[in-house]
Amino acid sequence: MRIAVLKGVKNFVIEEASIPSLEVDEVLMRVKACGICTSELYLWNGKIKDAAFPLYLGHEPSGVVEDAGRKVNGLNIGDHVTFLSETGCFAEYAKAKKGNIVKIADNIPFEEALGEPVACAVNGIRRSNIQFGDNVVVIGCGFMGLLLIQLASLRGPSRILAVDINDERLKLAADLGADLTVNPREIDAIKYVKSVTNRRGADVVIEATGEQAPLSMATEMVRIRGRLVIFGYHVGEPRLINMQMWNWKGLDVINAHEREPEVYMEGMQIGMMLLSKGKIKLKNLITHKYPLEEINNAFNDVNMKIGGLIKAVVAP
Ligand SMILES: [Zn+2]
Structure with a gap:
């Protein structure tokens, strides 16, 4: 072969x-x-x-x-x-x-x-523990981000806000379930998130880029006692984090990279079920x-x- x-x-x-x-x-x-x-x-x-x-x-x-x-x-x-x-x-x-x-x-x-990337996204959303009515931000609208948006919308959030620097991708995000989209090259995305959440910040922020700047942005966007979900794959130089802000906000920080084989396969089963039912596209x-x-x-x-x-x- x-x-x-x-x-x-x-x-x-x-x-x-x-x-x-x-x-x-x-x-x-x-x-x-x-x-x-x-x-x-x-x-x-x-x-x-x-x-x-x-x-x-x-x-x-x-x-x-x-x-x-x-x-x-x-x-x-x-x-x-x-x-x-x-x-x-x-x-x-x-x-x-x-x-x-x-x-x-x-x-x-x-x-x-x-199955593999879909399983990762399914398990990331399971770990994010999104509740009915949550305000959810997804930073990064690549393949994974666009999957995460679709899966998050199945959890009954009040609003999903998609962030990306590429307008084409933001349009796809809107087609696939994002209620609001924001390009941080055009407007201040952190201020925007605050303005649409009565200054509280989002309940759940999912970082799906693996880059430093969006990770810092995510820290600013999440509300007190909110969930910061690090889904992006971070390689290279160690990241800088604002520990004071993590600490002060009392954040739940979730590294949503699944390593348990059985959980991995559960995610794959669920993902393929959702795909066959047309719940994700x-x-x-x-x-x-x-x-x-x-x-x-x-x-x-x-x-x-x-x-x-x-x-x-x-x-x-
Ligand atoms: Zn992969």
């Missing part, structure tokens, strides 16, 4: 490899689509230093069951699935433990059935699709944030 191997910074090479062999409790999938994640971008572009090349990336797959070990039941050859993989999924085939696989309806396009978020051979171009486009790109997938 063909597999993309990251040999160094900005250097994927397509290699020939043998199809993964199965343990008794493992399942082999033909990979149909695999999302490109920001965490992988930082390995490709060198923002994460000292990466141990070669790397086998691709952890947001969907595909078709091709074969299964003898202790696997409840899955059939030909089933459409999404999964947490044991192997890199920028490849024609990948394998997973039987417990790390979620079946998807046949009518869901593979490029939308990205990914159609307009999956904007770019590349064959395996084009993987360096795909990462380059994600790195350059080319116009209109929300989420790119590789289709091996």
Whole structure:
């Protein structure tokens, strides 16, 4: 089979490899689509230093069951699935433990059935504990932010306010459930949040950028005893936080990155259920699709944030 191997910074090479062999409790999938994640971008572009090349990336797959070990039941050859993989999924085939696989309806396009990032977003919202009537701010309207907005709106908030510096993305945010949108390059977003919450600040602020400035902004926007949810993936230099303000406001600060495998899979089940019921929509978020051979171009486009790109997938 063909597999993309990251040999160094900005250097994927397509290699020939043998199809993964199965343990008794493992399942082999033909990979149909695999999302490109920001965490992988930082390995490709060198923002994460000292990466141990070669790397086998691709952890947001969907595909078709091709074969299964003898202790696997409840899955059939030909089933459409999404999964947490044991192997890199920028490849024609990948394998997973039987417990790390979620079946998807046949009518869901593979490029939308990205169980892993959807699970992250579902679990982030579960951790955020949004209550009926809450004022919610989501900072960052990339793929994750736009998913978080849709999931947050299922929790019955009184208002969702989306923040981004890109007006195109803000328009998408409004289409997907944000009641208000604000571009901090145009107006003072902190003042705006205060003005629409009777000067209290928001009940829940979700930071979905992984950058310093929005993290600082989030601290200012959240109300006394509110919840500051850090969903963004923060790499590189340690962040500066206003501990005095965290302390004085008595904030609940939630690092919403899920690490517990069982919770991860629950999130994936819930996410795929919501997708099949049409409660969340990914159609307009999956904007770019590349064959395996084009993987360096795909990462380059994600790195350059080319116009209109929300989420790119590789289709091996
Ligand atoms: Zn990811």
